[in-house]
Amino acid sequence: MSNHAKVAVIGSGPAGLTAAIYLARASLQPVVFSGAEPGGQLTTTTEVGNFPGFKEDITGPELMVNMRQQAERFGTQFVDEVVEAVNFSGKPFTIKTKSQEVSSDSVIIATGASAKWLGLASEQRLRGKGVSACATCDGYFFKEKEVAVVGGGDAAIEEATFLTKFATKVYVMVRKDELRASQIMQDRANSDPKIEFLYNSEVVEVLGDNSVAGLKIKNNKSGEEKELGVQGLFVAIGHKPNTEFLGDQLELTKNYIKTTDNTKTSVAGVFTAGDVHDWRYKQAITAAGFGCMAALDAMKYLEQEKK
Numbered sequence: 333m334s335n336h337a338k339v340a341v342i343g344s345g346p347a348g349l350t351a352a353i354y355l356a357r358a359s360l361q362p363v364v365f366s367g368a369e370p371g372g373q374l375t376t377t378t379e380v381g382n383f384p385g386f387k388e389d390i391t392g393p394e395l396m397v398n399m400r401q402q403a404e405r406f407g408t409q410f411v412d413e414v415v416e417a418v419n420f421s422g423k424p425f426t427i428k429t430k431s432q433e434v435s436s437d438s439v440i441i442a443t444g445a446s447a448k449w450l451g452l453a454s455e456q457r458l459r460g461k462g463v464s465a466c467a468t469c470d471g472y473f474f475k476e477k478e479v480a481v482v483g484g485g486d487a488a489i490e491e492a493t494f495l496t497k498f499a500t501k502v503y504v505m506v507r508k509d510e511l512r513a514s515q516i517m518q519d520r521a522n523s524d525p526k527i528e529f530l531y532n533s534e535v536v537e538v539l540g541d542n543s544v545a546g547l548k549i550k551n552n553k554s555g556e557e558k559e560l561g562v563q564g565l566f567v568a569i570g571h572k573p574n575t576e577f578l579g580d581q582l583e584l585t586k587n588y589i590k591t592t593d594n595t596k597t598s599v600a601g602v603f604t605a606g607d608v609h610d611w612r613y614k615q616a617i618t619a620a621g622f623g624c625m626a627a628l629d630a631m632k633y634l635e636q637e638k639k
């Protein structure tokens with residue numbers, strides 16, 4: 333592989349791979365750095381039922397292998413390594429992994445974001461088996477069931493409200509004795525008979541062998557422990573965008589990449605796509621859509637720069 337690329341894509345989730353497909357089909361031979369999770373977050377789930385184009389559910393890993401093969405078919409080159417540092421202070425830009433340095437005329441950053449978890453062994457064991465960090469993705473599986481949401485911010489209330497479409501009861505467990513969510517969200521949730529708030533509450537253990545059979549919860553004021561009979565747990569305590577490797581090379585907002593005009597970052601020629609900048613929608617299809625936009629914007633930039 334040459335160590336210069338016209339476009340380098342950092343990240344191989346739906347955003348990065350969609351960008352690569354568009355760039356490769358434009359004969360730009362992109363180089364994709366796959367990172368520690370080739371295929372991205374969807375490789376950690378089973379059925380994906382909301383990505384258009386599949387009459388039957390497709391599994392996350394299968395969908396991502398298909399996307400990678402499609403990108404490869406048109407000439408994308410993959411570097412299965414983690415990017416440790418970038419230098420966007422001069423041109424060409426440089427991208428460093430443990431074993432090599434690649435220069436490139438333009439860069440698309442699509443490194444995603446990771447959900448924050450409570451950090452319980454039982455929670456991790458039951459991820460995808462009743463424990464989730466995405467109501468939009470998994471709410472559908474909880475029709476006529478009881479679920480709990482952990483978190484006290486807007487995102488938690490949004491998840492809880494969405495889950496009332498399916499679940500018969502939604503407990504919202506809040507660590508403090510009040511919510512952080514905006515008043516309007518609180519009012520909406522308070523008037524929903526399916527939602528019940530449990531303040532000063534923490535999950536001690538997720539119960540069940542192969543699926544969630546309940547929660548052991550603790551009142552952090554009284555110390556009292558009890559069991560809550562729910563079949564699902566949604567953890568909504570925030571996401572961490574994967575931007576640490578950028579150092580101070582780009583402007584960030586709350587650690588998400590700051591954008592203007594959809595995909596442009598604070599450095600001309602560096603674009604972004606997907607969950608690493610999109611704190612709002614966080615879906616595979618929106619990430620793929622942003623990947624397409626970033627690729628088209630990068631092509632336009634290269635044309636203007638006559639690269």
Ligand SMILES: Cc1cc2nc3c(=O)[nH]c(=O)nc-3n(C[C@H](O)[C@H](O)[C@H](O)COP(=O)(O)OP(=O)(O)OC[C@H]3O[C@@H](n4cnc5c(N)ncnc54)[C@H](O)[C@@H]3O)c2cc1C
Pocket residue numbers: 342343344345346347348365366367368369370371372373374376377379380381382383413414415416442443444445447460465466469470574577605606607608614615616617619
């Ligand atoms: C369990 C689970 C189930 C989900 N189910 C659905 C669903 O059913 N439908 C749906 O639409 N969405 C679902 N989502 C959300 C969806 O997966 C994300 O919105 C989507 O994957 C975001 O795509 P992305 O390309 O922006 O980032 P990601 O998929 O997070 O990919 C990020 C990529 O960047 C790479 N990377 C990170 N840091 C570096 C680095 N330093 N160097 C190189 N590479 C790096 C990673 O290795 C990875 O390849 C689910 C998420 C989870 C966790």
